[in-house]
Amino acid sequence: MPAPAPIRAPRPIKVIDTDWIDSTAKACTDFFQYANGAWIRDDTIPAAYSSSGVMRDMSDANELVVRAVLDDAAAARASRPRDSTEWKLGTFYASCMDSTAIEAAGIAPIRPWLAEIDRITTRSQLLSEIAALQVRGLNVAFHFGPDVDNHDTEHYIASFFQGGLGLPDRDYYTTAGASSDSTRQAYVAHLTRLFALAGEQRPRAAHDAAEVMALETEMAKASMTRVAMRDPAATDHPMTTHALDTLASQVRWPRYFRSVGLTHPVDKVNVGVPDFLRRVSQLIATAPLAQWKAYLRAHLISESASWLSTPFVNERFTFSSRFSGAKQLLPRWKRCLRETDGDLGEALGQAYVARTFPPEAKARAKAVIEDVRAAFRERLQHLAWMSDTTRAQALDKLDHISEKVGYPDHWRDYTKLVVKNGPFVQNVARANAFEWQRTINRPGQPVDKTEWGMTVPTVNAYYDPTKNEVVFPAGALMPQTFDPKADDGANYGSLGGSWAGHEITHGFDDAGRHYDAAGNLRDWWQPADSVHFSQQAELVVRQYDGYIQVDTFHVNGKLTEGENIADFGGLLIGYDALERALQRDGRPGLIEGYTPEQRYFLAFAQSFRVHERPEQLRTRVTVDEHSPDIWRVNGPVSNSPAFAQAFGCKAGDPMVRTRDSVPQIW
Ligand SMILES: [Zn+2]
Numbered sequence: 303m304p305a306p307a308p309i310r311a312p313r314p315i316k317v318i319d320t321d322w323i324d325s326t327a328k329a330c331t332d333f334f335q336y337a338n339g340a341w342i343r344d345d346t347i348p349a350a351y352s353s354s355g356v357m358r359d360m361s362d363a364n365e366l367v368v369r370a371v372l373d374d375a376a377a378a379r380a381s382r383p384r385d386s387t388e389w390k391l392g393t394f395y396a397s398c399m400d401s402t403a404i405e406a407a408g409i410a411p412i413r414p415w416l417a418e419i420d421r422i423t424t425r426s427q428l429l430s431e432i433a434a435l436q437v438r439g440l441n442v443a444f445h446f447g448p449d450v451d452n453h454d455t456e457h458y459i460a461s462f463f464q465g466g467l468g469l470p471d472r473d474y475y476t477t478a479g480a481s482s483d484s485t486r487q488a489y490v491a492h493l494t495r496l497f498a499l500a501g502e503q504r505p506r507a508a509h510d511a512a513e514v515m516a517l518e519t520e521m522a523k524a525s526m527t528r529v530a531m532r533d534p535a536a537t538d539h540p541m542t543t544h545a546l547d548t549l550a551s552q553v554r555w556p557r558y559f560r561s562v563g564l565t566h567p568v569d570k571v572n573v574g575v576p577d578f579l580r581r582v583s584q585l586i587a588t589a590p591l592a593q594w595k596a597y598l599r600a601h602l603i604s605e606s607a608s609w610l611s612t613p614f615v616n617e618r619f620t621f622s623s624r625f626s627g628a629k630q631l632l633p634r635w636k637r638c639l640r641e642t643d644g645d646l647g648e649a650l651g652q653a654y655v656a657r658t659f660p661p662e663a664k665a666r667a668k669a670v671i672e673d674v675r676a677a678f679r680e681r682l683q684h685l686a687w688m689s690d691t692t693r694a695q696a697l698d699k700l701d702h703i704s705e706k707v708g709y710p711d712h713w714r715d716y717t718k719l720v721v722k723n724g725p726f727v728q729n730v731a732r733a734n735a736f737e738w739q740r741t742i743n744r745p746g747q748p749v750d751k752t753e754w755g756m757t758v759p760t761v762n763a764y765y766d767p768t769k770n771e772v773v774f775p776a777g778a779l780m781p782q783t784f785d786p787k788a789d790d791g792a793n794y795g796s797l798g799g800s801w802a803g804h805e806i807t808h809g810f811d812d813a814g815r816h817y818d819a820a821g822n823l824r825d826w827w828q829p830a831d832s833v834h835f836s837q838q839a840e841l842v843v844r845q846y847d848g849y850i851q852v853d854t855f856h857v858n859g860k861l862t863e864g865e866n867i868a869d870f871g872g873l874l875i876g877y878d879a880l881e882r883a884l885q886r887d888g889r890p891g892l893i894e895g896y897t898p899e900q901r902y903f904l905a906f907a908q909s910f911r912v913h914e915r916p917e918q919l920r921t922r923v924t925v926d927e928h929s930p931d932i933w934r935v936n937g938p939v940s941n942s943p944a945f946a947q948a949f950g951c952k953a954g955d956p957m958v959r960t961r962d963s964v965p966q967i968w
Pocket of ligand 1 (some may be wrong): 865
């Protein structure tokens with residue numbers, strides 16, 4: 303056992319930290335290394351993590367605040383009215399932290415659900431059980447739920463999507479080769495051990511695990527690849543429920559709809575992946591019931607394992623570390639905190655904001671985001687390749703992007719959520735059922751535009767094409783992303799370029815550009831502009847296809863296309879926004895030896911200050927639409943003339959790509 307690391311106060315995080323710069327590296331040769339190299343050299347990824355860097359630092363800082371909120375809520379339970387939201391929050395978290403009760407209970411908390419599965423003897427009972435498990439949050443058979451209607455974004459539509467796999471992607475089931483074979487064998491061995499832990503005799507456990515693998519392989523073969531799904535039209539198949547009955551005729555859908563809690567009839571649905579739903583419906587009708595029961599047990603046990611006793615937790619962790627590379631479990635409080643945030647995020651978000659996010663921070667962050675929007679507007683107005691007809695629509699879309707910054711205006715009402723003192727795994731199922739019931743009857747109803755898709759402490763942001771909105775939770779508006787006291791070069795490089803510019807560009811990437819100002823999936827492009835966009839986007843694909851991700855694996859340029867376009871657009875737009883701010887507010891002199899423009903690119907590069915384990919990089923080749931962070935920096939900056947100018951880079955330097963290979967998009 304290595305000696306435990308000495309406890310020291312965390313170093314305050316800055317938007318730009320010049321101590322992270324590797325002064326032996328050359329900015330024009332490898333800017334990622336230049337900006338982050340000294341930090342990477344000195345940093346060790348902690349055993350419980352798959353990567354280290356910005357996200358971990360910011361999450362660690364946020365989690366200390368969230369922990370204080372949860373500890374207070376747990377301690378105050380006795381003095382709070384039972385079933386008040388704060389009581390529920392404290393009780394939920396405390397039931398997760400109660401390791402004594404969890405160890406003593408073993409698998410008992412999920413026994414009633416295992417017994418439900420055992421009792422299935424007919425196909426209609428199978429369908430009801432699939433519905434019951436979905437309501438409790440389990441990923442079985444397929445995904446179903448309300449979604450914004452692609453063709454009427456004022457209303458929700460009932461929506462089906464592929465799902466139900468235990469491995470992280472369909473490709474793990476279908477790809478040939480030794481590495482995939484070994485993952486599949488490891489998965490079957492993992493399921494065998496989970497069945498054995500749940501009390502099955504070894505020969506039967508191994509048999510059941512093989513049956514699960516066989517069923518999931520059939521589902522995987524009918525699943526769409528992530529690359530194919532990037533085209534919004536590929537997953538846009540609105541149809542009447544009558545057409546659904548024809549497409550997936552083996553399932554009695556009205557019965558299913560009633561089982562999941564729909565109280566009014568649905569007349570139309572979107573079927574994201576028709577081939578998949580057709581195949582699953584065939585399997586529901588024809589695969590042996592014993593095979594389905596093994597499959598449902600496998601998902602119930604594996605998706606509950608993290609909240610059961612240690613043997614289950616360890617088995618689940620060991621298998622997942624194959625994909626993450628983590629060497630150790632996170633401490634229980636972190637695992638419990640993250641689950642509580644995921645399930646009751648808006649109950650703790652309010653207290654989190656009160657402790658960390660003053661109104662001045664929100665106002666300054668909004669000002670940066672508005673500058674970025676204005677800079678994008680100016681770029682759109684002057685793009686040489688775009689026709690005025692398309693341009694007018696693009697400007698309209700940009701002007702209609704709504705933004706959410708910090709935290710919701712209305713907090714979710716948790717009155718109907720049931721929380722008990724334990725067992726925790728049942729509280730998780732209740733929270734999932736609460737969320738399901740809160741939303742399941744939305745089809746046909748007006749869209750709630752005030753709703754947030756991320757919780758407040760989350761260190762992330764998103765663009766939602768059907769709502770045409772950008773969302774920046776308070777958790778992401780802290781150092782290192784943003785500091786109201788930092789200089790413009792720093793804030794515009796990080797919050798402006800890496801975050802706001804990036805998210806706004808998503809509205810105009812290879813997928814986002816197919817949605818209009820109101821979020822409807824509608825082609826508003828003149829054909830010649832579409833052709834230009836696709837040709838230039840192809841240059842982005844080729845650029846990233848050329849980068850090594852890990853070992854001999856290349857980045858998948860097609861899978862990462864939208865993120866790479868957003869990274870590049872973000873860098874360009876954030877830079878313009880900085881220039882606007884400098885003209886308006888005046889130029890400072892050198893700060894820590896750097897011009898505002900140099901600090902802009904440094905902040906951009908340091909906002910991707912991350913290094914990660916090879917296991918995670920390998921998994922990301924298949925599942926992640928983001929390129930590795932080194933290319934999220936070196937890819938865009940080597941396309942940017944302003945970068946070359948700021949650091950005096952010359953033609954022929956690795957960070958200066960030739961003019962004809964640089965994509966001309968935004
Ligand atoms: Zn993105």
